[in-house]
Amino acid sequence: MRTLSLVDLMAFLEGLQWTLVLVVLSFVFGGLLGLTLALLRTSNVAPIRWMASAFLQLVQGVPLLALLMFFYFGMPVFLGVEVPSLMAVTVAFSIYSGVFLGEIWRGGIQAVKYTQWEAAASLGLSRWEQFVFVIAPQALKISLPATVGFLVQLIKGTSLASVVGFVELTRAGQIASAATFQQLLVYSIIAAIYFAICFPLTQWSRSLEARLNGTG
Template sequence: MLQGIPLLGLLMFFYFGLPVFLNIELPALVAVALAYALYTGAFLGEIWRGGIAAVRQAQWEAADCLGLSRRHVFIHVIAPQALRIALPATVGFLVQLIKNTSLASVVGFVELARAGQIVIAGTFQPLLTYSLVAVVYFALCYPLTRWSRSPEARFNGAG
């Protein structure tokens, strides 16, 4: 259900809507943390549920025939195969999540893109500032993507 709600909508709800319903004041950091936690949990839960569901039923049955407990079956048979399946989608989602942090500025949270806007207001150098912001986003996302290639190659027998 939460996957159908845009992250921006969740941010708006937790910052502007929830305080009205509960009659409390919610700091921007808490609202952003709640929205991102629910958003991330919904998507990663579905990615990993799909990874586990993609493991053939025969794997469960074969491990059961060996007399392994459900816990051992999951840890030693199912989870490694689910990891192989879910890792690319997980990394792709995490990269998307890093880039989506710029949405937090809508509720007054100063993140990387908003900090760039503040710097531009003082320096009047938008090209340089946004170039540096892009370099920082790249520096955050590229290593994550590169790191994921090593396990993926190992899983596929190339490493």
């Protein structure tokens, strides 16, 4: 047994790096999936809406931990090859993020008055142009506070990746705690690091919300 040292703190920082890598990857891929789901869920074609909705219900009805296990243990089975744990957890977190972002953005899209679609359509713009130039900018503004709020959830949520051995911040903490038996100290530091990242984001989300509500 040894006491907590600078080496452990360096390990935490390294773990934090992987937490951030996972967050960025999940947010990017999840964002793409979310945008797709939001568009499908607001499609004019009913069967497309139903399919997107079914996928969403399925994922939302499964605990994140189960989703993580499913991809970590399932991907080697389905693909027939070992996959790096980063890939497995990225897939799981991307799907998780995609479903939540998709719902947030769908709400944003639907909060834009339908007459905006009509006005844009009446000018001879295609459905895609109507979305990109008229609907999306307004929907994004509406969804921004909730999107940042979800980002905070995602950052904290990535700690679950520790259970499949992916060495992010929480896992780095577990390792140090096992070596030093200074659990309280270790996890206090880990919690402080999460807080230091999430708190400013939460504040930002709040100020966005206040600003957007203020200007209507």
